[in-house]
Amino acid sequence: MKVLIIGSKGFIGHHLVQYFKEVGHSVWKADVVVDYADVDRYFLIDVSNSDYNTVFHYEKYDLCINCSGAASVPDSLKNPMRDYYLNTVNVFKILTAINQFQPECKFINLSSAAIYGNPESLPIHESAATKPLSPYGFHKFQAEQICQEFHSFFQLNTCSLRIFSVYGDGLKKQLFWDLYNKAVSGNPIELFGTGEESRDFIHVRDLARAIEMVANTSAFNADVINIGNGVEEKIKDVVAMFFDCFDHEIDYSFSGQVRKGDPINWKADIHQLKSYGYKATIDMKEGLQAYHAWVTAFKKNVTE
Template sequence: MKVIIIGSKGFIGQNLVKYFEYKNYQVWKADVVVDYADTDRYFLIDVSNSDFNTVFHFQKYDICINCSGAASVPDSLKNPMRDYYLNAVNVFKILSAINQFQPECKFINLGSAAVYGNPQTLPVSEDAKRNPLSPYGFHKLQAEQICEEFYSFFKLQTCSLRIFSVYGAGLQKQLFWDLNKKANSGETFTLFGTGEESRDFIHVDDLARAIERVAQSTYFRADVINIANGEEVKIKDAVATFFSFYPYDIRYSFSGDSRKGDPLNWKADILRLKSLGYHPSVKMVDGLKGYYDWLHVE
């Protein structure tokens, strides 16, 4: 299978490149990052005026996986136009290029569980009400609608993945990265929320396996699929597990104040994903230990 991964220099993109190359797929890459060492099957995208025509004009692919885009709720509140462009407009541009040059290429867009907002019931299924709490969530929802548009009117084979909370070695942002920085300060610190908030975490290795199952088995009829492990983990428990690996006591508390745009509780219904043959393989305690070891390698 020939695969093009757009956003190949990001955290998820890099891991997908490694995974698909390990599985002996033919992999092409595209990103805005200038890397003179990475010239083999690599397309440099102009960050000021993204144009994906050259990506699809001369080379044929079986599937395109879009890992590009912004991934910050607070950032989307500060700069919604940038978030809209990266998370919605670029999806339209990619699909336009596919439609023009190789409409047989299948397309997977990496979306977000942020489209749900605060679910009314858990676990949340793909048919649940969508109620984004941030510009980021709205733009990810618009990207899904763009995928549906190109399927409905141009018969492109598309699929949107609602990805929950991804973590793993190499991630340099979000909860556990921030926890490590605070722990290293040696000072007492305060975390947002009450600790009773919950997330459905998935290790990046499991994410890669899940995406492969989708690529091989879904119908690509503007499908929407939850990508998670179907396990609700309270933030206070995730924090305690992560800090248990440190050789010293860490003093912290929860402020009780929620951060704007953040949902309270998440647990995914992953029956649709499991029907494609996916099963979680990385236990969270092992995944967090691996992340801790990566952070503290000498």
């Protein structure tokens, strides 16, 4: 396939570029980041006028994966307009360009489990009610509706992936990045919540495999598909697992305070994804050990 990855400089986008190249696809990239070293099949997007016409006018693709946008619940509460533009308006602009220049191109948009909020029951099926707890969750759901709009009225091939908690090498934010920085400080650590909160984690390499399976199998009829491992991991358990990677004991506790916008418990129903042939290849312990090794090497290189 000829694949265009928008947001290629981000955490997920970078891994998708590597993965799709490794398995033999031709990959084009697009992002707002100026990179004079990356000139091969790379489109620089003007952040002030991102109409995407140039990207789709001069090259034909079999598949476009949109990994761009904002990815912070706290920031969406502080800057909801910015989040709306990056996660919702941007999707409309991309689909407008696809509709104008190559309506046969398949489009995958990375949505989020944040659209579910606090579900009434676990595991969470794609048919579950959507009750976002943050502007980020609302805007991701609106982007799904835009994908439905362009499929219904213009017959575009669209698909939205409701991604649960992704982690892995290169992620410089969120839980495990924060845990590492707090652990090396040597100070006692106080964490949000009680530890009984749960998430459904998926390693970024397994995410890349899942996305390829969706690309090869989905009907692209404005489908919505959960992307996770279908395993509920308690936060207290993954914190302990990660801190076991260190060579010294770490003093930590949970504050009992829940951060605004954060759901309590998540576990994905992934029957649809499994029907495409998906099975996890990286378990939690292995993934956290690899992440600890990566972040340790990264921090060492930064300070040298």
